[in-house]
Amino acid sequence: MSRATEATGNSASGFQVALILLGILVTPVVLASSSLGSQLTLGTAAIAIAAGSIILALLAAINISIGERARMPTYGIVKYSFGRKGAVAINILMAISLFGWIAVTANTFGHSAHDLLARQFGLELPIPAIVTFGCVIFVASTAFGFEALGKVARFAVPIIALLMFYILYLALTSEVPPAIAEKVSDLSFGAAVSSIVGTIIVLVATSPDFGAFVHNRKHAIIAGLLTFGVAYPVLFLVGAVPGSMTSQDSLLAAMAIIGTTLPATILLIFACITGNAGNMFQGTLVVSTLFSAFAKWKITVALGVLAAVVGSMDIMGWFIPFLLFLGIATPPVCGIYIADYLVNRRKGFDEARLDSDAAIKPRTFVAWGVASFVGFCTVNGWFTLSGIPSVDSILVAFLGYVLLSRVGAGKSAAQTS
Template identity: 30%
Template sequence: MASSVGVDDYALTRVPATARYSWWSVAVQRFGQVSALSQFLLGATLGFGMDFWDAFLALTLGAVILEIVAIFVGVIGVREGLSTSMLARWTGFGRAGSALIGLVIGISLIGWFGIQSAVSAQGLVALVGGLPEWAWALVFGLIVTAIVLRGFHSMAWTAYVTVPAFLILVGWSITSELARHDLGGLVSSAPAGPQLSLLQGTTLVAGGFIVGAVITPDMTRFNRSVGDVVKQTLVGITVGEYVIGLSGVLLAHAVRTADITTIVTSSVGWVGILVIIAGTVKINDWNLYSSGLGVVNFVGTVFGKHVHRGVATAVIGVVGSVLAAVGILDRFTDFLILLGVAFPPIAGIMVAEYFVVRRWRDALDSARAAGTVPESAPNWVPATIAIWLAAALVGRFVEWGLPSVNSLVVAFALYVVAGKLGLVRGVGTRRTSDAEPVPAGQHS
């Protein structure tokens, strides 16, 4: 029954070598995430408050931060073949901590899934009409849900279609608008809106994709080598930030607004609406995919039940689509942004445990050699929970520097110190097989 809903996609097991993909297949999806509509909006926001070269520097600094995070956690993902929330069990958090991570990922990304569905619905009303906005939100959300049900393979083919379409449409939009202006004048022109500092701009860039960087293992577990992870990250994030981000900067200088809808529809009309839709599909399928993985891990850990990923995805997709249709998610944006403070410390702790402290590294190495997951995991790691909370509070309330970087670095440093002092200890142990199968599962 469960398999008829969709593929499980190794939600709680390692992705075997036979199910891995070429670096290009994964890179297109990574690029699709970073070159989505949200990146266009980020560029427009920078261009509205910064001159061109300051925005260029902000994009550069932000991209470097994101690449470092994505590469380190991505390497863990490709080596272990496990999702982010599953990896957390043996990278410092234990079973209970990984359940919390799964819940945070699930709530955060389903929220953004609904918000993106609502954004596309607005475009569909303007482009096609016929249905009210709430109905288009349902239609769009359910279409994306159908794509994600079929797993990574289906999402790869979606990327092959939507990413080129988005780039072509954006290119048309940019060319049509910039042809009316002197490019040199736009580069040297002053921003139209209130001034943004370099620190504020870099914070926007790094914070805008930090969640995507932290959950990189959900994607890189399908890679074949560490080199593939590095290549796809450098290409995907660098090109996405510069091509789409700087395009948004220039268009904000040309149109003198940060309103993305106005920018992309000002000169090309309905093509601009297609830009919005194509640019939303590719990031929204990953919102739903990672949300499903997080919920599967949460349910398996807390309730001891193995929920098929396809079933979880279907339920979450319907719920997110309905929430988008009734407009309730608009009120949760601030909450979701606040929730985002919890993500950077996760990466700091995982990297510190896997590469430096290595408290549970031997268990992962032994299980990997056998193609399984470790037979048991600690229930709680109290030191980790304390570090996670402390680092998140630093990111939320310390105004100096970049919040996401502050919380990540603090989490990394505190965990390493705690590890050296012998404070990183698990409380209680539970066999992995008590809740889910240990061997690598069937793909469907």
């Protein structure tokens, strides 16, 4: 029986899903945009942001539409291409990656809130206590499901947008000394586009999680295009302005030169709340496949407790490179399930096929492994294809899966004839 695609009673509009996605992506945008702006002129940055956003918007529209068609999240979709048991390995990878970002965002929340309380109110609270308080907020925003996540986004995202544009106003009306604004280094255009795509490609790769909740295909496309084709480039460009004006690679450092760090600190706190609520939601979905005997709210609470412990540690120095390495292996999964959908699932996702298919599909893992290796090589500059490592790995995974699927289908036909 194929999965139906009609809207369910608790489905959401494309605009509602876009708000949730925006809440998740604000934290990486804030962290990455100033770094980009510090190395490029604003005009070059704008062109690079536009190019990267077009790539992301097209991928997101496709991926969210696949989620809408399947009416299941990413972890369910990958079962069809990797096999029931094979998908466990992919889900473990995704679970580790999502939990890592949960912990890193909790850590960022703790330090940002600590600095705000210390500077504005003279309160020196222990960072672990603040991280734990933040994790309580993240859990409360997630434990009641998709509907609660939407309510958090509707409240917080407009505040975040207002803060970002207020920061833009402060930057444009300030007088930054020309010596400070000089560029220390110049990033190549290809590397800039790669940075813009790579900043949020893992969210795009797992965006079928949200497609499972949209009204229909039209709303799936609206969510992808509105989030990554309109809002993402606008926010990224706004965030790049202070860095471009000051040549500082972090928003807080740039705002310190401009004159005040308070709006940026408040922005980071709100961004951490919305971002980690979304991370918790996705993390709960994928971990529930590995521990199906536990209720989802219990998994959310467990993730919150672990995030409070790990996020209270000094993890930024060694955890970020590890998470970036995991990011190399996630985009090829996106290329594979897109190829599988186009080749095998355009008429629907038939759950009965999972019982008759192989539990582990070695050819899919070959395509994934080769694509991940290509991504690793291009990230490290050993060679280049498109100039955007994550796109390289997606394309190699897509083509590899199509080729190996045809080879497998030809062998099966030869054996039955």
